[in-house]
Amino acid sequence: MSTPEIAIRLFAAVLLAPIAGMLLVGLDRRISARLQGRVGPPVTQPFYDLVKLLAKQGDTTSRFQTACLALYLASNVVSLAMVFLGQDLLVMLFVVAFGAVAYIVGGFSAKSPYSQLGTQREMLQLLTYEPLLIFLAVGIYLRTGSFLAADVLRLERPLLPELPVFALTLVVVYCIKLRKSPFDIAASAHHGHQEVVRGPLSEVAGPSLALVELAHWYELPLLLSIAALLWATPLWAGVLLGLACLLASIVVDNVAARLTWSWMLRFGWAVAVPASIANLLYLYATRGGGS
Amino acid sequence: MARMLRSVLHNAFSKPATRPFPEAPRAAFEKARGLVTFDCTDCRFCGACALKCPTGAIRVVREERKILFEPFKCIVCGACLEACRFGSVQMGPERRKPVYEKPVEVYTKPEADKPATPQDRNE
Amino acid sequence: MNLIQKARMKSPWILHFNAGSCNGCDIEILSCLTPVYDIERFGAVNVGNPKHADVLLVTGPVNRRNERVLRNLYDQMLDPKIVVAVGTCASSGGVFQNCYNCMGGVDKVIPVDVYVPGCAAKPETIIEGLILGLEKLAKMPSKPKKGAQPAEART
Amino acid sequence: MSEGTSVPFGPQHPVLPEPIQLRISLEDENVVQALPALGYVHRGIEKAGELNDFQQNVFLVERVCGICSSIHALAYCLAVEAVLGLEAPKRASYLRVVWMELHRIHSHLLYLGLLAEAFGFESLFMEFWRVRERVMDLLEMTAGNRVIISVCTIGGVRRDIDAEQARAIREELPKLRDEARRLVDSLLSDYTVRQRTVGKGTIPAALALELGAVGPTLRGSGVAQDMRMAGYAAYGELEFRPVTFPDGDTYSRTAVRAEEVFQSIDLVLAALDNLPEGDLKVGFKGRPEGAALARVEAPRGELIYMVVGNGTKNLERMRVRVPTYANIPALLTVLPGCEFADVPVVTLSIDPCISCTER
Amino acid sequence: MRDLLIPILVLSPMAGGALALILRGRAARSALVALSAAALVFAAVALASNGLMRYTPGPLTTIDWNRVVLAADVVLLGWFLALAWTRRHPGAFSLALLQAVGFAFLEIRYGERLRVTQGFVVDWLAIAMVLLVSILGSAIALYAIPYMDEHERHHPGVPSRQPRFFALILVFLGAMNGLALSNNLYWTYLFWEITTLCCVLLIAHDGTAEAVASSNRALWMNLVGGCAFLAAILMLAHAQPIGEAMAIDRLVGGPTPYLVPVALLCLAGFTKSAQLPFQGWLLGAMVAPTPVSALLHSSTMVKAGVYLVIRCAPAMQDTGLTNVVALAGAFTFVATAMVAISQRNAKRVLAYSTISNLGLIIACAGLNTAMAVSAAVMLLLFHAVSKALLFLAAGAIEQRIGSREIERMEGLVLRMPWTTALTVLGVLTMLLPPFGVLVSKWAALESAAREPAAMVLFVLGSAFTVLFWVRWIGRLMAVEPGREPEMTEQMPALFRWTMGSVAALAVLLSLLVTQVMQRFVAPVVASYLQVGSEGFRATVADLESRIGSFPVLGLALSLLIAVALAVILASGRRAPTVPYLCGEPPAEGAELAPLGPGDRPAPVRVSGTYLERFFAEERHAAWMTVGGVLLTAAMLGVAAL
Amino acid sequence: MSVLGEVSGIARIEDAPLESLLDALRAYRQRQARFITASCLDRGDRFEILYLFDEDLRTVAVRTLLPKGAKLPSATGVYLCAFLVENELQDLFGIEVEGLHIDYSGKFLVTDTFDAPPLLKQTACELQLPKENPS
Numbered sequence A: 001m002s003t004p005e006i007a008i009r010l011f012a013a014v015l016l017a018p019i020a021g022m023l024l025v026g027l028d029r030r031i032s033a034r035l036q037g038r039v040g041p042p043v044t045q046p047f048y049d050l051v052k053l054l055a056k057q058g059d060t061t062s063r064f065q066t067a068c069l070a071l072y073l074a075s076n077v078v079s080l081a082m083v084f085l086g087q088d089l090l091v092m093l094f095v096v097a098f099g100a101v102a103y104i105v106g107g108f109s110a111k112s113p114y115s116q117l118g119t120q121r122e123m124l125q126l127l128t129y130e131p132l133l134i135f136l137a138v139g140i141y142l143r144t145g146s147f148l149a150a151d152v153l154r155l156e157r158p159l160l161p162e163l164p165v166f167a168l169t170l171v172v173v174y175c176i177k178l179r180k181s182p183f184d185i186a187a188s189a190h191h192g193h194q195e196v197v198r199g200p201l202s203e204v205a206g207p208s209l210a211l212v213e214l215a216h217w218y219e220l221p222l223l224l225s226i227a228a229l230l231w232a233t234p235l236w237a238g239v240l241l242g243l244a245c246l247l248a249s250i251v252v253d254n255v256a257a258r259l260t261w262s263w264m265l266r267f268g269w270a271v272a273v274p275a276s277i278a279n280l281l282y283l284y285a286t287r288g289g290g291s
Numbered sequence B: 001m002a003r004m005l006r007s008v009l010h011n012a013f014s015k016p017a018t019r020p021f022p023e024a025p026r027a028a029f030e031k032a033r034g035l036v037t038f039d040c041t042d043c044r045f046c047g048a049c050a051l052k053c054p055t056g057a058i059r060v061v062r063e064e065r066k067i068l069f070e071p072f073k074c075i076v077c078g079a080c081l082e083a084c085r086f087g088s089v090q091m092g093p094e095r096r097k098p099v100y101e102k103p104v105e106v107y108t109k110p111e112a113d114k115p116a117t118p119q120d121r122n123e
Numbered sequence C: 001m002n003l004i005q006k007a008r009m010k011s012p013w014i015l016h017f018n019a020g021s022c023n024g025c026d027i028e029i030l031s032c033l034t035p036v037y038d039i040e041r042f043g044a045v046n047v048g049n050p051k052h053a054d055v056l057l058v059t060g061p062v063n064r065r066n067e068r069v070l071r072n073l074y075d076q077m078l079d080p081k082i083v084v085a086v087g088t089c090a091s092s093g094g095v096f097q098n099c100y101n102c103m104g105g106v107d108k109v110i111p112v113d114v115y116v117p118g119c120a121a122k123p124e125t126i127i128e129g130l131i132l133g134l135e136k137l138a139k140m141p142s143k144p145k146k147g148a149q150p151a152e153a154r155t
Numbered sequence D: 001m002s003e004g005t006s007v008p009f010g011p012q013h014p015v016l017p018e019p020i021q022l023r024i025s026l027e028d029e030n031v032v033q034a035l036p037a038l039g040y041v042h043r044g045i046e047k048a049g050e051l052n053d054f055q056q057n058v059f060l061v062e063r064v065c066g067i068c069s070s071i072h073a074l075a076y077c078l079a080v081e082a083v084l085g086l087e088a089p090k091r092a093s094y095l096r097v098v099w100m101e102l103h104r105i106h107s108h109l110l111y112l113g114l115l116a117e118a119f120g121f122e123s124l125f126m127e128f129w130r131v132r133e134r135v136m137d138l139l140e141m142t143a144g145n146r147v148i149i150s151v152c153t154i155g156g157v158r159r160d161i162d163a164e165q166a167r168a169i170r171e172e173l174p175k176l177r178d179e180a181r182r183l184v185d186s187l188l189s190d191y192t193v194r195q196r197t198v199g200k201g202t203i204p205a206a207l208a209l210e211l212g213a214v215g216p217t218l219r220g221s222g223v224a225q226d227m228r229m230a231g232y233a234a235y236g237e238l239e240f241r242p243v244t245f246p247d248g249d250t251y252s253r254t255a256v257r258a259e260e261v262f263q264s265i266d267l268v269l270a271a272l273d274n275l276p277e278g279d280l281k282v283g284f285k286g287r288p289e290g291a292a293l294a295r296v297e298a299p300r301g302e303l304i305y306m307v308v309g310n311g312t313k314n315l316e317r318m319r320v321r322v323p324t325y326a327n328i329p330a331l332l333t334v335l336p337g338c339e340f341a342d343v344p345v346v347t348l349s350i351d352p353c354i355s356c357t358e359r
Numbered sequence E: 001m002r003d004l005l006i007p008i009l010v011l012s013p014m015a016g017g018a019l020a021l022i023l024r025g026r027a028a029r030s031a032l033v034a035l036s037a038a039a040l041v042f043a044a045v046a047l048a049s050n051g052l053m054r055y056t057p058g059p060l061t062t063i064d065w066n067r068v069v070l071a072a073d074v075v076l077l078g079w080f081l082a083l084a085w086t087r088r089h090p091g092a093f094s095l096a097l098l099q100a101v102g103f104a105f106l107e108i109r110y111g112e113r114l115r116v117t118q119g120f121v122v123d124w125l126a127i128a129m130v131l132l133v134s135i136l137g138s139a140i141a142l143y144a145i146p147y148m149d150e151h152e153r154h155h156p157g158v159p160s161r162q163p164r165f166f167a168l169i170l171v172f173l174g175a176m177n178g179l180a181l182s183n184n185l186y187w188t189y190l191f192w193e194i195t196t197l198c199c200v201l202l203i204a205h206d207g208t209a210e211a212v213a214s215s216n217r218a219l220w221m222n223l224v225g226g227c228a229f230l231a232a233i234l235m236l237a238h239a240q241p242i243g244e245a246m247a248i249d250r251l252v253g254g255p256t257p258y259l260v261p262v263a264l265l266c267l268a269g270f271t272k273s274a275q276l277p278f279q280g281w282l283l284g285a286m287v288a289p290t291p292v293s294a295l296l297h298s299s300t301m302v303k304a305g306v307y308l309v310i311r312c313a314p315a316m317q318d319t320g321l322t323n324v325v326a327l328a329g330a331f332t333f334v335a336t337a338m339v340a341i342s343q344r345n346a347k348r349v350l351a352y353s354t355i356s357n358l359g360l361i362i363a364c365a366g367l368n369t370a371m372a373v374s375a376a377v378m379l380l381l382f383h384a385v386s387k388a389l390l391f392l393a394a395g396a397i398e399q400r401i402g403s404r405e406i407e408r409m410e411g412l413v414l415r416m417p418w419t420t421a422l423t424v425l426g427v428l429t430m431l432l433p434p435f436g437v438l439v440s441k442w443a444a445l446e447s448a449a450r451e452p453a454a455m456v457l458f459v460l461g462s463a464f465t466v467l468f469w470v471r472w473i474g475r476l477m478a479v480e481p482g483r484e485p486e487m488t489e490q491m492p493a494l495f496r497w498t499m500g501s502v503a504a505l506a507v508l509l510s511l512l513v514t515q516v517m518q519r520f521v522a523p524v525v526a527s528y529l530q531v532g533s534e535g536f537r538a539t540v541a542d543l544e545s546r547i548g549s550f551p552v553l554g555l556a557l558s559l560l561i562a563v564a565l566a567v568i569l570a571s572g573r574r575a576p577t578v579p580y581l582c583g584e585p586p587a588e589g590a591e592l593a594p595l596g597p598g599d600r601p602a603p604v605r606v607s608g609t610y611l612e613r614f615f616a617e618e619r620h621a622a623w624m625t626v627g628g629v630l631l632t633a634a635m636l637g638v639a640a641l
Numbered sequence F: 001m002s003v004l005g006e007v008s009g010i011a012r013i014e015d016a017p018l019e020s021l022l023d024a025l026r027a028y029r030q031r032q033a034r035f036i037t038a039s040c041l042d043r044g045d046r047f048e049i050l051y052l053f054d055e056d057l058r059t060v061a062v063r064t065l066l067p068k069g070a071k072l073p074s075a076t077g078v079y080l081c082a083f084l085v086e087n088e089l090q091d092l093f094g095i096e097v098e099g100l101h102i103d104y105s106g107k108f109l110v111t112d113t114f115d116a117p118p119l120l121k122q123t124a125c126e127l128q129l130p131k132e133n134p135s
Ligand code: SF4
Pocket: A188, A190, A191, A192, A193, C033, C045, C046, C047, D117, D122, D125
């Protein structure tokens, strides 16, 4: 990759993607509202939320948590940039996990009982989705013979037909990451109507909370681009696939109650993980397809 | 979940239930209990309304021939309306509007040339 | 209107506290969130956590036990913030005038920015009150003046 | 040091409708103990009832709680009427039934929505509340106010339902029934909802009786007890059978309320069909002397007013015993053993109303 | 000079140990420890800069070294017998007896075949091991000086056993170096057994019933390993011509016909590394004073096991045996990581995590490709450093708060900010990119990507790992708002220096991961594996393989920027405020005690989650042991076939 | 002062002296009557307390007279659910209840801002808003 190309890609990842992410977050809320028979907020709503939060008085129970959230934001930026630069998917997922860990440690460092309880659940969520994502990366590797995202783009055929399960597990990951029912266990999306209030974010306010909102603007494109890898040729089809996963998670959010963390763990480890493994085993069995 | 899916999809493809408020407010119901006002033209300042009012929103100052009404104490129950034998208490269907400061409305018997409007006074 | 003011107008996050009300106004506040009134059109969400909220909707006449809670919630909200007293009893005590445990309105405990009349206040009135309050909120300074104590009751 | 977890749940908590504090002790997210702290809504209404003129009390008791406010007014009026030896006119009794049942419909739909909200089923919450607006419109149309409808008065009712309005109600209710049926079916058959409600907070019938539970909480444990069976107002003349579900869990209690919505719709329609002509209220002179107790069925269960008059315009005593008061002991008994995530759901399943509990 | 390095590395600490027994004063002992440490570090660095070499010691005056070893072996076996006898442990006694008989048989029957000419062969794997032992070992020994003083204060009335303690530690260090460097199975066996003895005696240091019981368990389990080792020697001696029988470089330099002895050596490695089903002794060993745990039970002695397995890896290339070894390692990795979640005792968490990581190393060795072995070696290095740091920090914490319970460490960051910072740093280096352990894990995952079973187990195990680490940090960081940390944490200077330097080492090593790869790992892989299986290429910025790349420099830079940004963002915030407690204001003087029922202040508490419902030890002990036994049996079975 | 005579809506009122109050309650428990609540009236020198029960939709009552200053034995041993109302008696009437299962010691509904129990007749309730109706 030439230097100007790297620069262009970095620019897209760091500056353009979050704008798309912002609109997607807004769209998400808008679509949810429509599914509920409401009008809902304008799609630019997240932007106003962010500006408002930034203009609020600074406050936190733990400075350390703010620092952790900044790291969380940074990890989202870096992992998105890594995808855009065609980097190693496993490393990218580790960077995502870094963000999750920072988020969790931050949540623990706020001594609010709700933050603590919510963060414990956050940890269990990590335990649920982390293996699913890594399996997805391994699945991609098994067909491309490489962990590099760049190599996926060189494929002639889409991966999805051979990795169908992963599109479904991705919807699960979307639900967890975007805090949607039935997996909005550690905190619900933009309102804290949960027994743990707003979980790890219970004590985060004002500009610190803005960091989290901003991080979400990166998170959505990131999730979308992971889905896009499953149908990378042509790329627009992959983006559509990502949007479809997003839409699916929004619909699931609206047709399901929030379940408990014990249900989530059981579902994750008794259904989603085995299903992923089954798909992987199929790939192993039919090895040699793409590599 | 399947049944709910039908519902939400139905919602997605039909008009939202949201009423366009405040752009196009709905007309109040004809018999709605709304704005309480006084028309002191026939008022005797007898105090029956004040006596029946469960919140003490009305004060009748007989000597000054004034009625002091605190609309933000009023629960729009209509007891005053029922108590007044002279039709001096009115209740319209419109809603009272929110305010920054609570007013005290002062009603007096209108002079022949002046219309019967309340004078607002802030406490 | 500058960007910050516009953002404040368009993103009111709400905290609702029932300070001893009869629930009448509370369910009307809740109605505001539901499809027919849908205040999320204006960017409003019910966040339920004072640290996230810009607007405190209080109902009820405030009693001697929840007074400290109300005060605490108000203190925990970050500036700038507004308080909307919803319903007659939040505005003045209303029908609970003879009740020994009541304080007689929210403004006895914390400063109130907007009074919303009605018993129960109708959703439309609540929305109007919210908008009225936001106009005030938008104009507030971002940084509180040095030495200004956030939570001092007016009386 | 940190053995176990103890967290406050309320008084202001995003999932709690009203200010109450439950002090929850947990072991790995399992509830070991739940202790309530009340008094956040205690106003002192019983005392105010002695200081007010007994006629003004009607407006006061309506605001004991706004959700079934008119039923408080009815119970109070029935008690005072008993002391005064009055009987409301027939038309008034029928109108009372209409309004009480409309109120019950709104209250139950409100509950179903809030329950959905408690387990994070936002769209279902929205749906129930959207449907509920139909009742609210009917209430506003007939009584002039949405929530505190203020229709009862001592000796009868303050408003009439004219033919035009009756027609509107007859038109609206079947629509409401269809929509509610669809939603109730979604609710009761939904996998995720069943996960969150079946077997949660089970109160066996014997325990429910022993702890004095009432209303849907009791009927959800399979005990067919409903004060409307006693036939106050016009209930004696309308066909009525209590709804029960056997399991005693959150699901059963919810199902009872869901089915009662339809029963109430039928009652309203029947009352309108049989609405006799006549006066709206009887006049009376004199002041209450003597004591009376009135028991009616509020949406959450049996509501009791006892008034003691002493011949002046002030009462000697006004005693209010509300349904949630009777249901709290059962709730506290079943919370231990639940998961923390079930606390809001199980708590909501008795449809608690703190404002009347504390008065 | 060159020729002196190995004697210095092996013998000088032993001599120091012997002296420590004689000179019983504290000052003399401390000086001895410091001297030995200096010698070790110096010699290790010199050895590393010298590079590959071979060395065989000349005769000691007139006596052949083989005689010395024989004598030492006899003493050692006798010691084991006596120990088992006095401890009244029939199992251990029979194992010791078996070994003694076996040894006697070996000496009498094959005595001649045991003598080899090549005493020590220094290759890069050995150098890496020696560096670990010497540098970390020295740091821990120094750390132990103030630690043991305090430890003694906690056990008043007991006569000081410090001379014995430091003697054992020093002897152990020498033996470890010997073990790493020796090219002669017969000699290695001696060093192996010395480490076992030191370990067993050190576990029993406190003399409590629990300590003795744990020590006994360590004794018999390690004697099983000793028996396996001896059996391997016996079989090799039986099968091989004189002179070559015991040369490790010949035996495992490439595919070998002697698979059963290799399997037996692996079994010995399993016992030493506490792999399932032998995990019990390491857990019990946590009763020992923490420097012992740090030294023996995390960074060095248990590494001897995996070291042996890595050494054996080339010998079992492309056999069924290597697959079983990989599976056994991966199984241990997952199972112990899972159980670690339910542990409330910090040292047990560390112990489980150690076992788990050793399992991962063994699994990588079993995968036996160039990438996998590189991963194994990297993990061996990075894990040792990070884990040593964690143990040292855990020890410091334990001495201060008097407990190992994680729950008691809640909010420790306020009371012991520096130690907590080091602990968190230790965990982060275990867990997050771009630190070394994670780079190694990445390497492990990529190398396992073509092996379904190993890959699945690796992924699942990694997921569990995150949970228990993060939970621990969470407890440490759970602070009461409004309280500022006491920035003046008291701790002995030696604590500060040793922990600080180990921490610095952990970070530095991570930053230099490409260098480490080029310098230590690549030669190991090159010398061990035939062409055809590609390892990693290290460029300035990246670590690359054929199938992926790890942008070490890029991530390190990003992290640096992110941390700087985070610090800037966080420092501008207003002072911390009281937490949201559902509206109730905190009672006077206690921020986390809002008024509760009856207007009484009720403190708010949140304990950590241990998911005992899912992951309790007892729930899983049975199948873990059964699985371990089956896999070890399978290992021997496959080798025999 | 007298006690309540007939109460419309209560089918039967059974008088029980303080000493045998719990036995009377136990009898109802045995008959599986559902405990409704207790209700207290300030009668000057004593309290008149009614324990209300439901028997197949009929209301029946046990009455006891409690001299002021005397202690009331707690019914929570018989009907656990009485703890709510008994705490309320402590709060609002200042009655000391003995053996109360869950005791909020007078701070159940009210905070300690009252000089005298608010529901006593002699307690002049401080009204914040004077009723100034001139007529
Ligand atoms: S509780 Fe939260 S999720 Fe539910 S409607 Fe309210 S704001 Fe939305």
